[in-house]
Amino acid sequence: MSWLSDLLGPLKGFLVPLRQIRKGPVTRKYPQVKRVKPQRFHGRHTLNRYPNGMEKCIGCELCAGVCPANCIYVRGKDNPPDNPVSPGERWGFVYEINMLRCIFCAMCVEACPTQAITMTHLFEMSVTNRDDAIYTRTELLVDRDGTPNYPPHEDSPLTNLEELRKGDGWMRATSPSGRREYEGIVAWTPSARTGELPAERGQSSGTPQVSEDADG
Amino acid sequence: MTVFIEAAIKVAVAFVFIMLTTLVLVWAERKWVSDLQNRIGPDRAGPFGILQTLADGLKAFFKESIRPTQSIYLLYLVAPIAALIPALLIFLVIPIGAPIEIGGTTYTLQVMDLNIGLLYVLAVSSLAVYAITLAGWSSGSKYPLLGAVRASAQMISYEAAMGLALVPVVLLTSTTSIAGIVDAQQGTFGSFIPAWNIVLIPSFIIFLIAGFAETNRPPFDLVEAESEIVGYHTEYSGFAFALFFLAEYINVFNMSALTVTLFLGGWAGPVPSFLPTWIQWLVPVFWFLLKTWAFVFLFVWVRATLPRMRYDKLMTFGWKRLIPVSLAWIILCAVAIGFREFGAPWS
Known part of the structure; x- marks a missing residue:
């Protein structure tokens, strides 16, 4: 019966697409359904706070120094004694990350002595303007309850x-x-x-x- | 007078029917092919994206039809219309249901029953080649011209195979009227096997393959070949392009309907007698549509399965395989039918 299998052999291929019906689509309807990201996903940065609401950033500029893409700009300033922003001596009063340059390597996270900057699972950062791609302190800083400021353009x-x-x-x-x-x-x-x-x-x-x- | 009114109503109904069918067909193909390819397909316009074709059609209608400066403008405009008209004309002779009787008068569910219906189908379907040649030539651009030459060679070659595949059908049913061919398939072999012309298996297969080539569908879509070699309608845009697109899908439906009519008994099927009369009239239409859509699915299935053929293989397959096989099959059929009619010469 080898001639029969030779004859039907090419027709076997027709079953391959039919089997795909049972598998179902692999497409995700993206804007409605978002994939769960891996735990250590390198997404957008946040600037964190202590539980009492104080900012963790002490304006030491180590993140800016270690950044291989040179995309972080930090300026530190002495804390006002009566109303300190951070527990340390200084606070980062300017904190900018240029997301067009950032390579999401998380070296800044490793460099930070106070774990002020960490990465989140946020990944939607499209902008209509190059200036919007520069995330400022206001946008990066988490809320008082620790929720990331997201999405910045909503x-x-x-x-x-x-x-x-x-x-x-x-x-x-x-x-x-x-x-x-x-x-x-x-x-x-x-x-x-x-x-x-x-x-x-x-x-x-x-x-x-x-x-x-x-x-x- | 009543003849004219009847004809006018039939033409109008057939036109609306074929347009709505095409509307659903384009959507169904996109949905089916995406099912076969692990995709979702159109799902934005309307429930399950069923209005997608309408949206695309409207978009094409309102888009600018660009006129190439080198084109022969009159022919450039005529070509898409010339592609659409044969596609619509073929449908006229296909009976979509059994004749129904209202008030003593019998109405056929077929716009017209020509006594040369089969020849008419072959003649009209070969007119489509003119549209493609004109489109490629009048565009005034070399790629459409090359595409058109390729297309006309392909369609003329496979027309021969298609015509030859139909000869055994005519031999068996001894009529060329489409309604006559359907009537001849109504009985059964023994008690339950329907007496469909599909017993002419080689004819059926050759007709199906030639049908794929005639409608320029994958795996024979070298005519269009949008992904690598450029086709005849490269210079077309907007509504003119939409007409070519429409013609292609009407042809897919026509070819499925023809296959069903010529080989699978058309509207033949069991009609339960306990149903009310008006449902009994609709049951043959249901059988016809069911069989036709099964073949439409086959078109989509083949598209999702097979890659495009190489051009020389296409030609070799047409001329050196299909045509000799169909010629041999014709002779075999003629001899067999001759024996049945006149008895063996030695007896």
């Missing part, structure tokens, strides 16, 4: 029409800092109540004045 003017109806909505939507004199941290945006207030006349500005001699 409430942004581009997705929230109510925001767009506010006076400076469109300006903030098209230029994320909301101000032309943007110098590295998100400036004070009245309707969103984020960022830092510009300095009053006669005060020293909270905004770092990036110049050659200051940063060296």
Whole structure:
């Protein structure tokens, strides 16, 4: 009967696709269904807090030093004695990660002496603007109860029409800092109540004045 | 006068039927082929994505039809229409159900019953080659021209095999009217095996293979071959392209319907007599649609299974395998039927 099996041999291949029906689709309907990530998944960073709400970051800049992609920018500042932000001597008052450069190697996590920066399972970081890819302290810092600030763009003017109806909505939507004199941290945006207030006349500005001699 | 009214109603119903069928067919193919390939397929527009074809059609309708500067514009416009019309014309002679009797008058569920129905089918289906040649030639671009030459060679070669595969059917049923061929298949061999023309197994297989080649479906879709070698409708866009697409899917349905009509008894099937009369009329239609959609599934199944054939193998297969086999089979059938009609010459 070898001639019969020779004859039917090519037809056996027709059963292969039929068997796939029982297997079912391997497709995941992504926006609705998200895969559970592995435990040590290298996702977006967060800046953590102690249980009492104090920030863990002490502005030591070790993460910035160890970063192979040079994507972290940290500035430390002495804690105000009456209302300290972190338990240490200093706190990181500027903390920026450029996600366009970040390679998600988690060297910053290893370098951090206080475990202030860790990685999460968050992975949706698409932006419509290159400036939006620079995550600032406000976006990276977890909430008081420890939930990561996520997603950063959910409430942004581009997705929230109510925001767009506010006076400076469109300006903030098209230029994320909301101000032309943007110098590295998100400036004070009245309707969103984020960022830092510009300095009053006669005060020293909270905004770092990036110049050659200051940063060296 | 009533003849004209009847004809007009039949044409309108047939047109709507074939358009709706195509609408479902495109969706069904995409769903089935994704089932066979571990995918989900269209599921956004409507329940189970059933409105996807409608959405695609609307999109194509509102898109710009780009006119290539080198094209022969009149022919460039005529070609898609010339592709669609033969596809619609073939359906006219296919009976989708048993004749029904209303008030003493018998109406056939077939737009027209030509006494040369089979020849009409072969003649009209070969007109599709003109559309493809015109499309490739009038585009004024070399790749569509090459695709069109390839396509016309393929379709003409397989038309020969297809025509030869139908000769035993005519020999067996001694009629070329499609309704006559269906009527001839109504009885049974013995008591339960239906007397379908599928007993002409070689004819059936050759017709099926040639049908795949005629409708330019995988594994013979060198005509279109969108993934590597460029096909005849490269320069077409928008609604003109949609017409080619529509014609291809109407042809798939037509070819399935023809296979069923010529080899599987058409609308023949058991009709339970305890049912009310109006359901009894619908049962043959149900059998016809069931068989036809089974063949539509076969088209999809083959598409999901087989890779595209190489062009020289395609030609070799058509001319050196199918045609000699069908010629030998015709002679065998003719001799056998001659013996049955006239007795053996030595007796």
